[in-house]
Amino acid sequence: MKAIVTGTSRGLGAAIAITLLERGIPVLGLARQHNPALTRFGAACAQAALDLSNPDALTHWLASGDMAGFLADDDAVLLINNAGTVQPVGPLGTQGGAAVAQAVSLNVAAPLMLADALLTASPAATDRRILHVSSGAARNAYAGWNVYCATKAALDHHARAVREDALPGLRICSLAPGVIDTDMQVQVRNSDEARFPARERFEALKRDGALVPPAVCAARLVDYLLSGAFGNSAVADLREVAPA
Template identity: 55%
Template sequence: MSKNTIAIVTGHTRGLGAALAETLLARDIRLLALSRNTNAALAARYSGKLEEVELDLTDLDALGRWLEGDALRTFIGDADQALLVNNAGMLAPIGALADQNAATIARAVSVNVAAPLMFAAAFAAQAAHVADKRIAHISSGAARNAYPGWSVYCATKAALGHHARAVALDSEQAGDRTLRICSVAPGVVDTDMQAEIRSTGLERFPLRERFDALKRDGQLATPRQSAEKLIAYLLSDAFGSAAIADVRELG
């Protein structure tokens, strides 16, 4: 009997998130995808396999109400394997501390930290009966390396890594072999976020020219390339052996 695997992905309408969603669907994995908008192209191509929810992850009250409802539990159902990919994220605000807008900081912390932690907790509770549960936080090299102008982005991505470490310790101490978690950096991917970086003034992001060079020299991975590596790792026996990983170091 084939394994009944389901997956949940946030931020699936463009870039890496869209590629992650398509990679999972192409593997015949039923997908629940959540974003502010729907992905019409994916929905048309994978009718019957894709369930979409329009949800703004900056609205934590609305997210909390959705997570407390029955939708997530119903989707998980009697799955043998359940995957959660916390992909949604935002780069702004970019700039020195005194130039950062309070509302934009709040949005970034909501999308990059609060929402994935809320999803992870709800997923662990509502998939408690599933023998193989896996949580992937989509991270960044900025989680390990500080960049000028990116203090909020660096801090929020680092938070996901520390969350993964602590949750892994909880599972280890409880002797729970059913839950695996990892904060995974996807490498430098050619997405809208990269375009946002290249359009930022040097006064706000002094290292911009480094990212200009990556694009100019063809050193950016495509979303599909990164998604294939991420999903292969997520489904592998090695997933969760370390709480922090980078696809560029996985071989």
């Protein structure tokens, strides 16, 4: 078994990569920057510096054959689409076209491109699992988060539609992991309340100790990903599922 994880430079992505590596599963991490914390795993962890918000750069990397080379005839492969951005925050008319395009590229285009490429890059695999890291914002609307809500909802519906394809040996789930104590939460708490009226709710979660440490979330997420229950539902919430 081998895994490809996006957004491994920090936060939940780094924690997921470490969890998989500690369980003996080789990882290819895709992120803007290499993560020095992953080098202790030696050859078990490969890293590619890649701007996933740039579709041309991702297209070029996919054409390089590096993905197929890493998966190398393995019969079980995992793809965890974790990389994402909450920006731009604010109502329509305040976001800017470039920021919207960058968010859609990172949050939607990259996961869909990688999911498609996974199948062609792993012809020998009989067990393929794709996990989109979604959000409660995909299922609940927030003022100021129309781009973030829409992009995460796109991942949910992508998983639903792929599941309808009923491809042999493929399981997929768009999974909301809960509220995690990451840099993204720092950005949320630092948002202008005029642009994101729900800021106080997220400040209260931090004050009340309700944010889950990335390592704790990653362990539960990997447990579910590797379980027999994974993929039974195309859209799920980690707080409501348990490994079978």
